Amino acid sequence: MEPQAAERNNGGVAEGNGGFLESFRALLRPAVDRLGGLAAKLARTARDDPRRVAHSLKVGLALTLVSVLYYVTPLFNGWGDSTIWAIITVVFVMEFTVGATLSKGLYRALATLVGVSLAVGAHLVAELGGEKGEPILLAVFVFLVASAATFARCIPEVKARYDYGVLIFKLTFAMVAVSSYRVEDPIEFAHERITTMAVGVAICLLTTVLVFPVWASEDLHSLAAGNLDKLAQFLEGMESECFVETSSCENLEGKAFLRVYKSVLNSKIREDSLSNFARWEPIHRKFGFRHPWKQYQELGTLCRQCASSMEALASCVIILKRSQYPAANPELCLKIGAACAAMSSHSARALRGLSLTVRTMTAPSPANSDMSAATKAASDFRAAFSEDGALLQAMHVAVVASLLSGIVVQIKRITESTNNLARLARFKKPERSRSAVVINVED
Amino acid sequence: MEPQAAERNNGGVAEGNGGFLESFRALLRPAVDRLGGLAAKLARTARDDPRRVAHSLKVGLALTLVSVLYYVTPLFNGWGDSTIWAIITVVFVMEFTVGATLSKGLYRALATLVGVSLAVGAHLVAELGGEKGEPILLAVFVFLVASAATFARCIPEVKARYDYGVLIFKLTFAMVAVSSYRVEDPIEFAHERITTMAVGVAICLLTTVLVFPVWASEDLHSLAAGNLDKLAQFLEGMESECFVETSSCENLEGKAFLRVYKSVLNSKIREDSLSNFARWEPIHRKFGFRHPWKQYQELGTLCRQCASSMEALASCVIILKRSQYPAANPELCLKIGAACAAMSSHSARALRGLSLTVRTMTAPSPANSDMSAATKAASDFRAAFSEDGALLQAMHVAVVASLLSGIVVQIKRITESTNNLARLARFKKPERSRSAVVINVED
Numbered sequence: 106m107e108p109q110a111a112e113r114n115n116g117g118v119a120e121g122n123g124g125f126l127e128s129f130r131a132l133l134r135p136a137v138d139r140l141g142g143l144a145a146k147l148a149r150t151a152r153d154d155p156r157r158v159a160h161s162l163k164v165g166l167a168l169t170l171v172s173v174l175y176y177v178t179p180l181f182n183g184w185g186d187s188t189i190w191a192i193i194t195v196v197f198v199m200e201f202t203v204g205a206t207l208s209k210g211l212y213r214a215l216a217t218l219v220g221v222s223l224a225v226g227a228h229l230v231a232e233l234g235g236e237k238g239e240p241i242l243l244a245v246f247v248f249l250v251a252s253a254a255t256f257a258r259c260i261p262e263v264k265a266r267y268d269y270g271v272l273i274f275k276l277t278f279a280m281v282a283v284s285s286y287r288v289e290d291p292i293e294f295a296h297e298r299i300t301t302m303a304v305g306v307a308i309c310l311l312t313t314v315l316v317f318p319v320w321a322s323e324d325l326h327s328l329a330a331g332n333l334d335k336l337a338q339f340l341e342g343m344e345s346e347c348f349v350e351t352s353s354c355e356n357l358e359g360k361a362f363l364r365v366y367k368s369v370l371n372s373k374i375r376e377d378s379l380s381n382f383a384r385w386e387p388i389h390r391k392f393g394f395r396h397p398w399k400q401y402q403e404l405g406t407l408c409r410q411c412a413s414s415m416e417a418l419a420s421c422v423i424i425l426k427r428s429q430y431p432a433a434n435p436e437l438c439l440k441i442g443a444a445c446a447a448m449s450s451h452s453a454r455a456l457r458g459l460s461l462t463v464r465t466m467t468a469p470s471p472a473n474s475d476m477s478a479a480t481k482a483a484s485d486f487r488a489a490f491s492e493d494g495a496l497l498q499a500m501h502v503a504v505v506a507s508l509l510s511g512i513v514v515q516i517k518r519i520t521e522s523t524n525n526l527a528r529l530a531r532f533k534k535p536e537r538s539r540s541a542v543v544i545n546v547e548d
Numbered sequence: 549m550e551p552q553a554a555e556r557n558n559g560g561v562a563e564g565n566g567g568f569l570e571s572f573r574a575l576l577r578p579a580v581d582r583l584g585g586l587a588a589k590l591a592r593t594a595r596d597d598p599r600r601v602a603h604s605l606k607v608g609l610a611l612t613l614v615s616v617l618y619y620v621t622p623l624f625n626g627w628g629d630s631t632i633w634a635i636i637t638v639v640f641v642m643e644f645t646v647g648a649t650l651s652k653g654l655y656r657a658l659a660t661l662v663g664v665s666l667a668v669g670a671h672l673v674a675e676l677g678g679e680k681g682e683p684i685l686l687a688v689f690v691f692l693v694a695s696a697a698t699f700a701r702c703i704p705e706v707k708a709r710y711d712y713g714v715l716i717f718k719l720t721f722a723m724v725a726v727s728s729y730r731v732e733d734p735i736e737f738a739h740e741r742i743t744t745m746a747v748g749v750a751i752c753l754l755t756t757v758l759v760f761p762v763w764a765s766e767d768l769h770s771l772a773a774g775n776l777d778k779l780a781q782f783l784e785g786m787e788s789e790c791f792v793e794t795s796s797c798e799n800l801e802g803k804a805f806l807r808v809y810k811s812v813l814n815s816k817i818r819e820d821s822l823s824n825f826a827r828w829e830p831i832h833r834k835f836g837f838r839h840p841w842k843q844y845q846e847l848g849t850l851c852r853q854c855a856s857s858m859e860a861l862a863s864c865v866i867i868l869k870r871s872q873y874p875a876a877n878p879e880l881c882l883k884i885g886a887a888c889a890a891m892s893s894h895s896a897r898a899l900r901g902l903s904l905t906v907r908t909m910t911a912p913s914p915a916n917s918d919m920s921a922a923t924k925a926a927s928d929f930r931a932a933f934s935e936d937g938a939l940l941q942a943m944h945v946a947v948v949a950s951l952l953s954g955i956v957v958q959i960k961r962i963t964e965s966t967n968n969l970a971r972l973a974r975f976k977k978p979e980r981s982r983s984a985v986v987i988n989v990e991d
Contacts, residue, residue, distance in 0.1 A: 150703045157702040165695030169687045172726040176683035181730060186629065189723055196719045199698075240619035244612045252608035255642075259600040260593045276639045280632055283615040287624060333962070340955075397972035404965045411958040413859065418951040420860035441949045448952050452959050459966045468975040469967060476963050483953040506884045508861040509891050510926040512783075515854040516895050519776070520919050522847045523902045524912060529840035532911040 156201075159317040164199050167312040171195045171305060187297035194305025199313065204321035204382030206313040210306040211385075212270035217302050220277030221295040223250070227278075228285035243282055250278050266381070314387075321382035322392045328376060329401050330463040332408045335365045337456035339415050340449040347422055348446035363419050366412040376405045391466050420508065444486040451479035599644075602760040607642045610755040614638045614748060630740035637748025642756065645764035647825030649756040653749040654828075655713035660745050663720030664738040666693070670721075671728035686725055693721050709824075757830075764825035765835045771819060772844050773906040775851045778808045780899035782858050783892040790865055791889035806862050809855040819848045834909050863951065887929040894922035 151158050171191045174180045181188060198213055200206045227250075231242040254275040257263050263271060281298065285291035313319075342362025357363060380398045388394055455475035462469045526532075594601050614634045617623045624631060641656055643649045670693075674685040697718040700706050706714065724741065728734035756762075785805025800806060823841045831837055898918035905912045969975075 146703060146705070147699075150699070154702075157699065161695045161699035161702070164698040165691040168694040168722050169691045172687060172690055172722070175726050175729055176687070186727075189727060192722050192726060193719065196715070196722060244615060244619070247615055248608040248612045251611040252604045255607040256590075256593070256600060256604035259597075259604065260589060262589070272639070276636065279611050279615070279635050279639060283618050283635060284629075284632060286618055333966075336959075336962075343952075393974075397969060400965070400969040400972055404962065404969060407958065407962045407965050411955060411962060414863060414951065414955050414958060416856065417860035417863035418948065418955065420857060421864070421948050421951060445949050445952055448949075448956050452956055455959060455963060459963060462966060462970060462975065466973070466975045467978045468970045470978060476960060479956050480960060483956040486949055486953055505861060505864050506888050506891075506929055508857065508864060509786075509888055510929055512854060512857050512861065513891050513895055513922050513926040515850065515857060516779075516898060517919060517923060519779075519847065519850045519854060520898060520902060522843070522850050523776075523905060526840060526843040526847060527905060527911045529843055530909070531836075532905065532909045535910045535913060 156317070156319050160201050160319065163312050163316050164195075166316065167195050167199055167308050168192065170312070171308050174304070184297055184301055187294075187301050190298055190301040191305040191308070194302050195309055198306060198309045202319045202321035202324065202379075202382055203313050203387075204379075204385040206309055207385045208382060209269060210309055212267070213273050214303065214306055216270040216273035217277050217299060220274045221281050221299055224278045224281035224285065225291060225295050227282045228291050231285075240286060243286060247279055247282055250282075251275055254278075318389075320386055320389060320392070321379045322386050322389075322396065322398075325376065325379040325383050325398070325401055326392075326463065328372060328379065329404055329408075330460045332369045332372060332405065333456050333460035333463065335369050336408060336411055336415070337453045337460065338362055338365050340453035340456070343418075343422070344446055344449040344453065348442050348449060357423055363423075366415045366419075369408055369412040370416070372405060373409065376402060420511075440489070441486075444482060444489070447482035448479055448486070451475050451482060455479055599760070599762050603644050603762065606755050606759050607638075609759065610638050610642055610751050611635065613755070614751050617747070627740055627744055630737075630744045633741055633744040634748040634751070637745050638752055641749060641752045645762045645767065645822075645825055646756050646830075647764035647822075647828040649752055650828045651825060652712060653752055655710070656716050657746065657749055659713040659716035660720050660742060663717045664724050664742055667721045667724035667728065668734060668738050670725045671734050674728075683729060686729060690722055690725055693725075694718055697721075761832070763829055763832060763835070764822045765829050765832075765839065765841075768819065768822040768826050768841070768844055769835075769906065771815060771822065772847055772851075773903045775812045775815060775848065776899050776903035776906065778812050779851060779854055779858070780896045780903065781805055781808045782855075782862075783896035783899070786861075786865070787889055787892040787896065791885050791892060800866055806866075809858045809862075812851055812855040813859070815848060816852065819845060863954075883932070884929070887925060887932070890925035891922055891929070894918050894925060898922055 174184070174188050174191055194213065198206060198210045200209055227243065227246040231239045231246065234242045254271050258268055258271050277298070281291070281295055284294065288294045339362050342360060342365075346357065346360060346362070380402055383392075383396075383398050386392070452475075458469065458475060461467075617627070617631050617634055637656065641649060641653045643652055670686065670689040674682045674689065677685045697714050701711055701714050720741070724734070724738055727737065731737045782805050785803060785808075789800065789803060789805070823845055826835075826839075826841050829835070895918075901912065901918060904910075
């Protein structure tokens, strides 16, 4: 390469050099593009939630603090190699919110205590087996306890709440029981393990509470207010895009408001974990002792049910707007449309009011005029159309049939996808008649 | 207590003793009941998926195998205290399926290698700082690397796939870098750490593949077939409970078939993780090299879309059956009902056929008569009612209004729940006029 480059430099300097640089740049471009993409992604991650940056620096700080135990000789001489457990504890216990760190730290402490005690007990029993019996007894204990703890983690209730605790218990028991065979004083070893773990947990808690604390309770609170806002946004969109006389109703499927309820539907996992952690947090700001965390989950469940009805409504509206028949009964349609507009605008305003109540933690005014207006619009609609009840009955039947014919189209797509799978995965050719195969239905 | 009990034994033996036993039993009952409940839960956990028992025993076996490294003196003398890393690796790497264990083991190996190399590099640089500079430089490196790794775990794409790897990298770097300050030969220490980790990973892989292997690919495959069956079950229920002339249509909300699609809606997380792991698994049974794993996710997405339409349909049917108006146009209703029965029965049979195709891995017969019958029923319905198009239009509008009035009822419940929250959490009384507060809407 070098002689070639030199040659070019001697010859057509401008052109040759340009060409070389050009090809060099072309070679680098994908790498530069990827670096740019990475930088953009990092910036977006930080911008979406700046607390992430603070959290990262906090983890760095906690690890640096715990590593001081190693650098200061008198501290190190106290624990020796066991100091490593303080570092391991910090890496595993530091979590994003105060509640998560606190619960993980306390579960780790409890699990370590139980694991160490049981392991020391196992060691004392195994010693009775003599020189040959000891490893055999220890192996049996490790097998039994590890199997039992693993099975406990398979129980859904345990998995949901105590997964981490059981894992640490299993780890501690196995480590202390097995190494007790080689360690001169297993009780001293167990004591060091517990002390260093406690130091690690203490450093995590201090860092997480004192430096830029992130509270799970506040995230849970603003999740509740955000869900209410999203439901309101859907109804506002419905009103302005579908029920107002001037609305065009075109390209409904692309509209943002028809997707906004979806994130409400998927909020359960986040809500459950946040309310789980919020219970652990000490009193702070407006969140006192015995704050009604359960109530947030109840409100969340109702919001998700409402979002699920909104999904049904969205499907119907999309079908309705797609089938552009001439309006046969324009008077009826207008009447129903006005009722819809009233119901959605009043409901949306009621929801915005609730969201404001939650966000500002201010008690709602006792007379909620928006909600009563929405309820009145709904009962008016029902009263007006009970006369046309028979017509309404026929209407529902027809809509059900329309939805069903939509499902048939989707099943056709599923069939094509399954056929693709059969082709790509080279399913075997059918050998016997289908009716001879027993279908085994799992529920 | 003792003198009293003795007195009773002397006096009315039968009665006193019975009374004592009775109260003793009453005291024990809650404990016995709880034990019984626990036993029932354990039995259910094992019965629901017997492979859980096998998995638990496998973890016990792997830990027992790895603990042999401790009991056999020549093996132990090779590694010394570092042997503990083999145990820790087994506890953290053993997972339920072969694919999960394999991917976790390989990520752990890779992360350990990178972490150890970087830490040894940091140690060599820090040594240049002299006696006083070394701990300071090490602390700075630990702070920087730990912060960067923690921030990387906040990036959604990294969190989804490499969370465990980055965690292990951070742990390994911190441990090796910090302890290099106290260890005589950090390179020997790093070497021991890598070797013991490799032994742990090897034991996990051997146990998981050779003893009762649980394949993620098979779970993914039967998840796909199960989803198809559940969609079919919904349509079968619809046909027999709603569209057959003799159907009673009472208490629809309690029916099991109206909930069966819900588990399909929630299958995405499990499907994603299984297909992630299935890619890692070696060739086994009918799952060859380059098996089309992506196709399962595509099929799953279509099934979830279909389930979501079924939810909309279920809402409409429930509303329809609740509003029991006298049938005004029985002829029309019957006609539509027959179309619905035809669409759902043919679609259900088509879905059962697809599920059988996937379950038995047998290519579907090219002429899928059920699917074409369902498509024909749907297009017949559309053709028959395009004449009554205007009526249909009015129908849709009315159904939309009905759904909306259902949403109003739900929002009323949300309002009550928010009011409860405000009362229980003692929200402050409103001080200023509402209109003065700026609503801050997050999306």
